[in-house]
Amino acid sequence: xxxxMLEKYVRLYRKTVFGxxxxxxxxxxxxxxxxxxxxxxxxxxEGSFDSDEHVRAWLIRCAVNLCKSLLRSYxxxxxxxxxAAENAAYPDSTDSTALTELLQTLSKRNRAAVYLHYYAGYSxxxxxxxxxxxxxxxxxxxxxxxxxxxxxxxxxxxxxxxxFQKLI
Amino acid sequence: MTDFRSLFENATDETFRTAxxxxxxxxxxIVKERTSSMKTSTxxxxxxxxxxxxxxxxxxxxxxxxTAGAALNWDIAGLFTGRLEAIKEDNQMMMNSYYEFFPxxxxxxxPEGAVSVIPLNVRQYEILQEMTRPIDxxxxxxxYSVHIDGCAFDxxxxxxxxxxxxxxxxxxxxxxxxxxxxxxxxxxxxxxxPVSFGLEVNGESITPxxxxxxxxxxxxxxxxxxxxITEIPEGVTAAELKVKTLRPEEAVIATYDIDLTPPEGLxxxxxxxxxxxxxxxxxxxxxDMRITPFGTIIDCVADKYNQQSFDRxxxxxxxxxxxxxxxxxxxxxxxxxxxxxxxxxNDDGTVNYRIYISSRGNVIDVSRINSVKIYNTMIEV
Numbered sequence: 227x228x229x230x231m232l233e234k235y236v237r238l239y240r241k242t243v244f245g246x247x248x249x250x251x252x253x254x255x256x257x258x259x260x261x262x263x264x265x266x267x268x269x270x271x272e273g274s275f276d277s278d279e280h281v282r283a284w285l286i287r288c289a290v291n292l293c294k295s296l297l298r299s300y301x302x303x304x305x306x307x308x309x310a311a312e313n314a315a316y317p318d319s320t321d322s323t324a325l326t327e328l329l330q331t332l333s334k335r336n337r338a339a340v341y342l343h344y345y346a347g348y349s350x351x352x353x354x355x356x357x358x359x360x361x362x363x364x365x366x367x368x369x370x371x372x373x374x375x376x377x378x379x380x381x382x383x384x385x386x387x388x389x390f391q392k393l394i
Numbered sequence: 395m396t397d398f399r400s401l402f403e404n405a406t407d408e409t410f411r412t413a414x415x416x417x418x419x420x421x422x423x424i425v426k427e428r429t430s431s432m433k434t435s436t437x438x439x440x441x442x443x444x445x446x447x448x449x450x451x452x453x454x455x456x457x458x459x460x461t462a463g464a465a466l467n468w469d470i471a472g473l474f475t476g477r478l479e480a481i482k483e484d485n486q487m488m489m490n491s492y493y494e495f496f497p498x499x500x501x502x503x504x505p506e507g508a509v510s511v512i513p514l515n516v517r518q519y520e521i522l523q524e525m526t527r528p529i530d531x532x533x534x535x536x537x538y539s540v541h542i543d544g545c546a547f548d549x550x551x552x553x554x555x556x557x558x559x560x561x562x563x564x565x566x567x568x569x570x571x572x573x574x575x576x577x578x579x580x581x582x583x584x585x586x587x588p589v590s591f592g593l594e595v596n597g598e599s600i601t602p603x604x605x606x607x608x609x610x611x612x613x614x615x616x617x618x619x620x621x622x623i624t625e626i627p628e629g630v631t632a633a634e635l636k637v638k639t640l641r642p643e644e645a646v647i648a649t650y651d652i653d654l655t656p657p658e659g660l661x662x663x664x665x666x667x668x669x670x671x672x673x674x675x676x677x678x679x680x681x682d683m684r685i686t687p688f689g690t691i692i693d694c695v696a697d698k699y700n701q702q703s704f705d706r707x708x709x710x711x712x713x714x715x716x717x718x719x720x721x722x723x724x725x726x727x728x729x730x731x732x733x734x735x736x737x738x739x740n741d742d743g744t745v746n747y748r749i750y751i752s753s754r755g756n757v758i759d760v761s762r763i764n765s766v767k768i769y770n771t772m773i774e775v
Contacts, residue, residue, distance in 0.1 A: 229426070240418060244406070248409075255413075262421070266425050269429050270429060324405040324406075325406050328402065328405040344402065345402035345403070347399075372398075375401065379398075
C-alpha cells in the first residue's frame, strides 16, 4: 500500500480500531499496540480493497482477531502494565481513562457488539459477521448493553443538572 | 443512538488526550519504520509499547523498575519471571512439608534464617534478560495451535516455554479423554501435549530421550502451557531446536536455530572434595560444583553402584545453602527434584555421575554469593 493511503486510513480509522481493541484489552497502551499491528498489516497488505468501507471492515476484523489471540496468550494473562505495577507500590495513582471507564460499565461480553453497532455504525448482521457470532446473539448483547449505557447517560444527566443547580 | 455514539466519541477523544499516545503523524512514522525494519531484519522491530511487568505475584513485580529502553528480550524474560514466581510458590510448600515430615532424611543442619524463595529484584531480571532468547512463533495443525514463546539458557540448562491452544473439537475430545482417564485405562495420554522437542547439532541429537521434563499446567479451559527443561552438553554453542508431533508419528513441524553461547559471568565454579556416606553405606564424593542462575550442577563419584540409591531421589538429598552478601541465606537443597545424568560405571566399580538441582523458581545471582554450605561444610568463594 502506498504511503498516502496509509496516512489516509490512519487518520480515518485509527480511533475506531483503537476503540475496538479497547473493548478487549485492558489498557490504552495495549490497544494502541494492537492498532499499530493492524495498520502494519494494512501497510504490507498486497490485496486490493473495493472501497473505504471495505478497508474499515478489514481493519476491525483484523483488530478483533489480534485481540483474541493476545488474550489467549499466557503472556497477557500473566502480565500487567508497568503503571499497574507501580500503582501497587504507589496506590494513589490511577491509569484509568474515560474510555476504560465507559467500557467497564458494559459487561465484557457486550462491549465489542455495542461499540461496533453504536460507535462504528455497523448493523447487527455486520457486527455478527465481524465478531463471528450469530445475529441473535448480537441482538441480545445490544439489548443488555443499551440498558447498561442508559444508566450511564442518566447518571451523566443527573451530574450535569447538579452542576447547573450549583451555578444558579 | 446518537447519544450512545457521542458517548463513545467523547470517551475515545478524551482517552487520546490523556493517555499520552502518539499523535497520528508519529503513529504513521512508527508503522513505516517497523515495516522498513521488517524488510531488513528478522527481529528487533521497533515497537511503541510501554513495557509490561509480569505479575503472577504482583507484590514481587511491583518492586521491579525497568526502563523501556531495556527491552529487546523484555517479553520473554517477563514471561519467565511469571513462570518462576508460580514455581516458587510450589517450592515453598514442598520444602516446608519436607522439613516437617522427613527432617531425619535431610541429612544436614539448616542454618537459622534460611529461606527457600527470594523476591525478584532488578538484577535478577537483568540476568533473565541476558539468558533469554525469544522465538515468538505459532505453529498450527490439526486443531492444535502451539505458540513457542522462547527459551532461557543459563549456560547448562535450557528452559523452553510454550503454550498450546485447542480447537473446540479437540477441547471436547480432551474432556471425554479426561473422563476416560478417571474411569479406565483407554485414554490418550498425549492428547493435551501434542509436541515433543529435541535439540540437534549437524543432524545428531544432543538431547537423547527427546524432550526433557515437561512441567504442565492446565487451566481447565482451552489452554495449557509447558516448560521444557533439558540439559545441554558442554562445548555446544548452537543447536537446532526441532519441534515434533507426538501423534501419529514424530514429524518435524518447526525448526529454530538456538544460540547456546553461555552467558558470561553468570555461573560460579567451585572445586570441592567433599565426601559423605549415604544411608545405603555408599560413599559419595563431590568433586566439582557449578552454581548457575537456574540451579546447581554437582559432579560426584560414588565408591559403588547401588541401583536402589540411584532410583530413589530422596536418597540423593543434598543440603545446599547459599550465603548472600546482604545476609540472605537461600536454601536450594536438592530434595526429591533433581536429575541424575552422565552415569558412568568405571572398571574399578566406582561410578561417576552428575546431579542437577533446580533453583525452583529462584534466579541465582552468583556475584552476590559469599559462601556456600553443602552438607555441613562451609566453602568461601
